[in-house]
Amino acid sequence: MIAEHKNFALSTEGNVQELAQRITALAHEIHTTLRRLSVSNNPLVYALLTEEYALNARAHILFFDSKRFVISDWHFEHDELLNFLSALGEKLKNIETIDQLEKLIAGLTLFSNSIISKNVRTISFLFKELRDVVS
Numbered sequence: 001m002i003a004e005h006k007n008f009a010l011s012t013e014g015n016v017q018e019l020a021q022r023i024t025a026l027a028h029e030i031h032t033t034l035r036r037l038s039v040s041n042n043p044l045v046y047a048l049l050t051e052e053y054a055l056n057a058r059a060h061i062l063f064f065d066s067k068r069f070v071i072s073d074w075h076f077e078h079d080e081l082l083n084f085l086s087a088l089g090e091k092l093k094n095i096e097t098i099d100q101l102e103k104l105i106a107g108l109t110l111f112s113n114s115i116i117s118k119n120v121r122t123i124s125f126l127f128k129e130l131r132d133v134v135s
Contacts, residue, residue: 020063
């Protein structure tokens with residue numbers, strides 16, 4: 001049985017909003033990383049910039065409509081999720097290639113989409129995949 005006192009990610013409007021803010025911060029860090037890596041004229045940069053904009057849009061949807069995305073049965077600690085996303089932000093600062101950035105953006109985009117789906121199995125699976133990409 002799951003203890004009631006646990007602070008699960010996505011279990012309150014405030015938690016959803018805090019996650020959305022963290023995703024927005026990651027999108028800004030992605031933008032900074034894109035600028036740093038875009039000295040080459042790689043056409044993938046434009047595609048990744050578009051993904052960054054989409055990530056920002058999803059974060060705003062989560063933030064401003066947080067009540068709709070409260071999920072009480074995803075039993076993952078809120079603080080652990082936020083700590084992971086903070087570590088992801090630090091990892092972005094050390095990315096050296098567009099290909100590395102592309103994998104990270106794909107994982108984060110899929111994870112953020114899964115939250116909007118509210119499907120707990122999908123959220124769990126894609127969060128695991130994101131963690132695998134980052135490690």
